[in-house]
Amino acid sequence: MESLGLRAVGSHCSLSEMDDLDLNRALLDRPRLKIERKRSFDERSMSELSRHDSPRGRSVLDTPLSSARNSFEPHPMMAEAWEALRRSMVFFRGLPVGTLAAVDNTTDEVLNYDQVFVRDFVPSALAFLMNGESDIVKHFLLKTLQLQDSEKRVDRFKLGKGVMPASFKVSHDPIRETDHLVADFGETAIGRVAPVDSGFWWIILLRAYTKSTGDLTLSETPECQKGMKLILSLCLAEGFDTFPTLLCADGCSMIDRRMGVYGYPIEIQALFYMALRCALSMLKPDGDGRECIEKITKRLHALSFHMRNYFWLDYQQLNDIYRYKTEEYSHTAVNKFNVMPDSIPDWVFDFMPLRGGYFVGNVGPAHMDFRWFALGNCVSIMSSLATPDQSMAIMDLLEHRWDELVGEMPLKICYPCLEGHEWRIVTGCDPKNTRWSYHNGGSWPVLLWQLTAACIKTGRPQIARRAVDLIESRLHRDCWPEYYDGKLGRYVGKQARKYQTWSIAGYLVAKMLLEDPSHIGMISLEEDKLMKPVIKRSASWPQL
Numbered sequence: 312m313e314s315l316g317l318r319a320v321g322s323h324c325s326l327s328e329m330d331d332l333d334l335n336r337a338l339l340d341r342p343r344l345k346i347e348r349k350r351s352f353d354e355r356s357m358s359e360l361s362r363h364d365s366p367r368g369r370s371v372l373d374t375p376l377s378s379a380r381n382s383f384e385p386h387p388m389m390a391e392a393w394e395a396l397r398r399s400m401v402f403f404r405g406l407p408v409g410t411l412a413a414v415d416n417t418t419d420e421v422l423n424y425d426q427v428f429v430r431d432f433v434p435s436a437l438a439f440l441m442n443g444e445s446d447i448v449k450h451f452l453l454k455t456l457q458l459q460d461s462e463k464r465v466d467r468f469k470l471g472k473g474v475m476p477a478s479f480k481v482s483h484d485p486i487r488e489t490d491h492l493v494a495d496f497g498e499t500a501i502g503r504v505a506p507v508d509s510g511f512w513w514i515i516l517l518r519a520y521t522k523s524t525g526d527l528t529l530s531e532t533p534e535c536q537k538g539m540k541l542i543l544s545l546c547l548a549e550g551f552d553t554f555p556t557l558l559c560a561d562g563c564s565m566i567d568r569r570m571g572v573y574g575y576p577i578e579i580q581a582l583f584y585m586a587l588r589c590a591l592s593m594l595k596p597d598g599d600g601r602e603c604i605e606k607i608t609k610r611l612h613a614l615s616f617h618m619r620n621y622f623w624l625d626y627q628q629l630n631d632i633y634r635y636k637t638e639e640y641s642h643t644a645v646n647k648f649n650v651m652p653d654s655i656p657d658w659v660f661d662f663m664p665l666r667g668g669y670f671v672g673n674v675g676p677a678h679m680d681f682r683w684f685a686l687g688n689c690v691s692i693m694s695s696l697a698t699p700d701q702s703m704a705i706m707d708l709l710e711h712r713w714d715e716l717v718g719e720m721p722l723k724i725c726y727p728c729l730e731g732h733e734w735r736i737v738t739g740c741d742p743k744n745t746r747w748s749y750h751n752g753g754s755w756p757v758l759l760w761q762l763t764a765a766c767i768k769t770g771r772p773q774i775a776r777r778a779v780d781l782i783e784s785r786l787h788r789d790c791w792p793e794y795y796d797g798k799l800g801r802y803v804g805k806q807a808r809k810y811q812t813w814s815i816a817g818y819l820v821a822k823m824l825l826e827d828p829s830h831i832g833m834i835s836l837e838e839d840k841l842m843k844p845v846i847k848r849s850a851s852w853p854q855l
């Protein structure tokens with residue numbers, strides 16, 4: 312533990328180099344792939360990218376992210392996407408501070424789509440960073456940081472200081488002729504739930520900005536240092552929990568309605584892990600920063616062990632759970648959460664291939680949610696919460712279960728859907744979350760960028776190109792909808808907004824990642840060997 316703490320203390324000084332070295336080494340050591348050329352990918356294959364063929368003998372992957380350029384003819388849909396993305400930009404006192412959730416002129420019903428959502432802006436920010444436009448990202452980070460200091464109340468209850476807003480909008484005062492920002496911390500959201508993920512996305516985006524620009528000055532400002540510590544203080548506080556995972560309510564993340572993900576949802580745990588690692592690379596070891604770093608390192612050890620062991624499911628683990636004994640006491644218990652084998656849903660046995668695996672949706676006392684959740688599994692790969700073997704097993708599962716998880720429009724937010732009596736009980740008869748719609752098994756184009764990042768990191772970009780081809784055949788024609796309905800994602804969502812900004816930005820980020828894989832350094836973390844727990848190899852892969 313001491314050696315890890317010392318490593319972490321000095322890590323903030325080498326943020327621009329630290330992850331790139333491990334990432335470049337990993338890509339260079341990976342077996343070369345035979346990849347078919349397509350217009351949607353750079354003329355060079357991944358194997359050629361790994362050669363030291365750039366000027367002065369440097370690898371293309373060693374060049375700054377903003378300097379890599381490609382000489383291919385872009386898909387015509389990209390120009391339309393950039394135009395739509397720029398139309399969504401929001402300005403505050405002359406400065407760009409974010410993008411609207413949607414600019415849908417086909418309806419007069421605005422709701423809250425005219426706001427800048429923290430989680431929604433992330434793919435927009437990455438697209439701008441990859442295009443060398445960092446100002447809007449910097450202004451966004453600073454403005455949301457200022458909003459963090461706002462007093463946050465829901466009725467008569469005051470929220471914690473570290474809570475980041477779910478969204479904000481620019482309000483104009485016609486009398487004073489001034490603009491000001493109005494933030495929503497959950498007090499006006501559906502279900503009145505504060506966003507747990509906003510703070511994590513903010514930290515992840517701060518690192519992405521730093522990696523892209525090479526500018527350490529922003530993350531090292533007292534304001535940003537304080538902002539990170541406030542966010543983490545909410546998560547690292549000691550209490551009644553006996554697990555290193557975060558206890559969360561329904562509706563606190565991208566799935567912002569009741570969907571039975573209360574407890575320890577995979578999406579929040581993966582984002583939590585990634586935010587901790589990003590913060591570890593940016594926090595300064597002075598004053599209370601040193602104490603925060605020590606808490607992070609301890610939590611990362613416990614969290615990685617817990618997730619890799621108890622949330623992981625593959626063919627062998629499923630068979631073990633099927634044979635679990637219950638009511639086990641003492642430290643020798645195998646069934647530590649007292650999961651009842653009879654609670655395993657029938658669909659899991661047919662869904663699980665012999666080769667492949669994934670992190671289940673939730674694990675808690677007498678509870679294991681066996682559903683597949685796309686965002687949590689993709690972020691697990693990006694953050695290296697998943698071991699290399701587990702990452703490859705997730706990719707195997709995607710290929711084996713392509714029709715179920717991808718279908719005709721990437722990507723299922725979760726699988727399978729809830730229906731019948733289960734839907735009534737779990738969702739509270741939510742009419743928007745009917746089967747294979749919205750959060751209940753709907754298909755979300757924005758998830759394309761996380762899928763692409765995971766594919767590139769695991770050396771399997773061909774999977775992402777296949778998904779991009781599906782997107783390019785329909786998304787523009789359908790006016791960039793928010794989500795698709797149906798078991799195969801065949802129909803535009805019944806309440807989906809057109810010209811949804813993160814659908815547009817997600818496509819752009821996926822394309823730019825495929826065209827220049829060196830961008831992956833912004834949003835990917837290599838495995839920390841000092842943090843690797845002693846666990847068995849995934850049963851999806853042969854023992855060596």
